[in-house]
Amino acid sequence: MKDLESKYIPMTEATFYILLFLQQEDHGYSISKKTAELTSDEVRLPPGTMYGALSKLEKDGLIQTVRTENKRKIYKLTEQGQHILDLEKGRIARLYANSKGEKL
Amino acid sequence: MMKFRFYTLSQYHQEERWLEKMAQNGWLLKNAVLPGFYFFRKAKPENMLYRFDYFASKSQRNDAIALYEEYGWKYIFTMNGFVLFAHPNDGQADQQIFSSEEDRKGMILRIIKARMIPITILMAISLILLIYQLFKGPSKDFADGFTMGFTCFVSVLTVLCWYGLIKDWKSVSRQ
Numbered sequence: 001m002k003d004l005e006s007k008y009i010p011m012t013e014a015t016f017y018i019l020l021f022l023q024q025e026d027h028g029y030s031i032s033k034k035t036a037e038l039t040s041d042e043v044r045l046p047p048g049t050m051y052g053a054l055s056k057l058e059k060d061g062l063i064q065t066v067r068t069e070n071k072r073k074i075y076k077l078t079e080q081g082q083h084i085l086d087l088e089k090g091r092i093a094r095l096y097a098n099s100k101g102e103k104l
Numbered sequence: 105m106m107k108f109r110f111y112t113l114s115q116y117h118q119e120e121r122w123l124e125k126m127a128q129n130g131w132l133l134k135n136a137v138l139p140g141f142y143f144f145r146k147a148k149p150e151n152m153l154y155r156f157d158y159f160a161s162k163s164q165r166n167d168a169i170a171l172y173e174e175y176g177w178k179y180i181f182t183m184n185g186f187v188l189f190a191h192p193n194d195g196q197a198d199q200q201i202f203s204s205e206e207d208r209k210g211m212i213l214r215i216i217k218a219r220m221i222p223i224t225i226l227m228a229i230s231l232i233l234l235i236y237q238l239f240k241g242p243s244k245d246f247a248d249g250f251t252m253g254f255t256c257f258v259s260v261l262t263v264l265c266w267y268g269l270i271k272d273w274k275s276v277s278r279q
Contacts, residue, residue, distance in 0.1 A: 012204065047175045047189075048201030050155050051168045052210050071170040072155035 007093040022077045107267045114268025116156040127152035136181045151193035155201045160218040208276045227262045230255040
């Protein structure tokens with residue numbers, strides 16, 4: 001677990017948005033659309049990036065395939081993934097507070 | 105129309121640009137067989153994006169193709185682990201299939217791991233055989249001539265591929 005923490009925190013924006021949306025079951029293309037929408041196109045997750053990120057996250061046990069519908073893989077966060085996402089959210093909250101000269 | 109082009113493993117970006125130019129001239133890629141043999145059909149000149157991605161295994165490739173297709177990319181062919189996708193350049197698709205330097209380098213690393221390491225080992229073995237042969241003294245044996253030719257061919261190819269991949273790696277770092 002400690003290894004995963006140092007590997008993923010701080011995390012890339014691609015990883016952050018994938019984990020964020022996979023708190024509910026979802027698939028790659030839908031995550032990329034929701035990410036583009038939520039960030040006003042600031043964060044793009046094109047297919048090469050998405051495939052690489054999903055397979056790495058699955059290999060590391062942060063997400064898992066819940067089922068496959070017509071070749072489309074549906075993923076969900078694992079407990080480990082949730083733990084890592086929560087840690088990262090905490091770190092970002094501290095960064096944000098600190099950026100305003102406040103303490104968390 | 106069929107066209108043949110000689111290219112090495114590391115020249116995939118060059119092939120992408122060439123295929124895009126062909127599409128602009130009204131030649132759309134239909135398929136490719138064996139390395140270098142492309143089949144085109146005449147069509148309206150079109151602005152197409154062609155992108156190669158690389159996958160070491162068939163299951164990874166199938167998963168990735170399904171994902172690319174959802175994004176609207178059309179699967180064209182697979183050659184030695186390289187998978188070619190096409191998308192009309194209509195503003196709907198991202199111009200790039202990777203959004204970060206790390207992802208672009210990830211693809212280069214996948215190629216190195218799956219292709220370059222085996223080919224480099226093959227080159228090393230043939231070089232050792234060649235040196236052994238040279239020590240044995242000159243010979244006009246057909247088998248020896250073949251080893252010599254094969255070794256030179258593999259060596260030149262390997263060096264060219266490494267050169268191309270390292271160049272690509274550096275250009276990713278500069279972006």
